[in-house]
Amino acid sequence: MMNNLIAFFNNTIPLSEKVLSLMSEVFVFDELKKGEYFIRKGQFAKEIAFLETGIVRAFYVNSDGKEYNKTFFSAPSIIGSYASLISKQKNTVAQQALTNCQIWKAPFYKIEELSEGNYEIERLRRIIAENYFLSNEKKEIEMAMLDADERYSILQKEYPGIELKIPQYHIASYLGISPTQLSRIRNKIAR
Amino acid sequence: MMNNLIAFFNNTIPLSEKVLSLMSEVFVFDELKKGEYFIRKGQFAKEIAFLETGIVRAFYVNSDGKEYNKTFFSAPSIIGSYASLISKQKNTVAQQALTNCQIWKAPFYKIEELSEGNYEIERLRRIIAENYFLSNEKKEIEMAMLDADERYSILQKEYPGIELKIPQYHIASYLGISPTQLSRIRNKIAR
């Protein structure tokens, strides 16, 4: 149902009928199987998508092959490498489906075209950018100031039930610790 | 010279004469003495400013009184608690002058008024939000993936000469390590 997409944008900020119908024309339905990538490292991002069902991780891989799960996107949400789309640089943070996903995707250039001279869409984009900024800032402060146990407890509140849907080692990577350490924390809590 | 402010915005994204003159009307000159706050924790942010000369730190304090220097702003730059301004929530990340500073400040509501229905200013705001997002994301990835020594070397490139202007313990806090550990790193490099 494209209704979910419409509702999501309209919920971010109320939009006119005209803009809602313009927007709905550029999105098409697609699916991602568990393990499939929405975007890889090194590509130039071209698409944005609305995640209708499922879970996607955004992760970074360093030169030693070590991974860091930067963000989980849990439906309903917007996916796509925002950094690559706006900077026009090669993507550094890949996005991969952790469960089967249903998405509505759109070429980003079409969104850019729509916002050319359109105050309302420009405003929607500004607010989406601001929301990304706010959630990034929140995670950064958590990573800097809180113990892994506290971050674990925040994750549980923020993504209820996610632990049942994805492996522990992805959670550990999100928290910035080893699976061993997460196991110790869980052990301590269960004590 | 307000010219620096004009040039800074115009350099972010080319603006019309009309918008430039509208913008310049809302900014007034001010100074911050070393140690003074531009905004404190717990306040509602009301102002944004262009930092013409000097260095400002944005820092977070946790419940134990421990500080984390999230960002350094080195002129020319924009300061102000962007998170509080856009979320309308109490500020969590204070901003304090680390040297004497010259600034041009403006009430944020006036910027918001100017962007009401104004595509060009809305677009400038979107791009500023995107730039904040990009630099936040960069720092987050660095913190997660790199050793403190590597982060130290990036800091030196990004803020040339900053080590001569502010105490080492502020640098350590920015890197997310203790002054002791920073001293060990410097010792190792100088070896």
Add this chain to the structure above:
DNA sequence: CTCATTTCTTTACATATGTAAATGCATGCG
């Protein structure tokens, strides 16, 4: 210039957490 204050470095020690490897457990396929 001199003294007081602040900052930086160094040392000793405690501790958190990573790595590697072994074990146990569950899931699903042939």
Add this chain to the structure above:
DNA sequence: CGCATGCATTTACATATGTAAAGAAATGAG
């Protein structure tokens, strides 16, 4: 059913880094 695979946990050990305290160096005020 029974084996193979992937995942979680546990242990032992190594190491990075924090804390606290002391001393050295730099800075600034009078």
